[in-house]
Amino acid sequence: MSEIKIRSAVPDDAEKLLSIYAPYVTETAITFEYDVPSEEEFRARIEKTLAVYPFIVAVCDGTIVGYAYASRFSERKAYDFSVELSVYIDKNYHGKGLGRRLYSEMENRLSLMHITNLYAKIAATPRKDDLYLTDGSILFHAAMGFETVGKFTSCAYKFGEWYDMVYMEKRIVQR
Secondary structure (H helix, E strand, O other), X not given: OOOEEEXXXXXXXXXXXXXXXXXXXXXXOOOOOOOOOOHHHHHHHHHHHHOOOOEEEEEXXXXXXXXXXXXXXXXXXXXXXXXXXXXXXXXXXXXXXHHHHHXXXXXXXXXXXXXXXXXXXXXXXXXXXXXXXXXXXXXXHHHXXXXXXXXXXXXXXXXXXXXXXXXXXXXXXXX
8 A cells, every 4th residue: 555645634525525425325334324415515514623623634646545534523612622523434444553543643633632532433333244344344443542431222223223322432531
């Protein structure tokens, strides 16, 4: 694999980012969206995020192969030092360390913004033979230093199956 460069996303990345995200919507239970957003809607999501938080992309040979972004953890002012993270990698680049690179860069950028806590909402399945979801995301986050802090049971329904949702947390500033 060629050298990977990390840069801030721009709204014009919407088409490529959407091509990475769409299979997660249509083929997996990793996201609980049912419908792939339009390019215009995805562009608006990028713009909204960039107004407040980092949204970064991994680029290999001039092509975006993954992305990560932070979003507001909760609307109440007291939560302003906590964010939710999301990461999506092109399926042809899984297992190459891109998620780790993106999350490490996000952690650096967010610490400069005085963010103290990182959260991830992760789809989980109680079934070992699930066609749409593995425990890969939970294992990835655990390897990145996140700890499970909560679980919602059978809270989402997709592909005719009920899924759990796990909250994981990482404190990047100790108090």
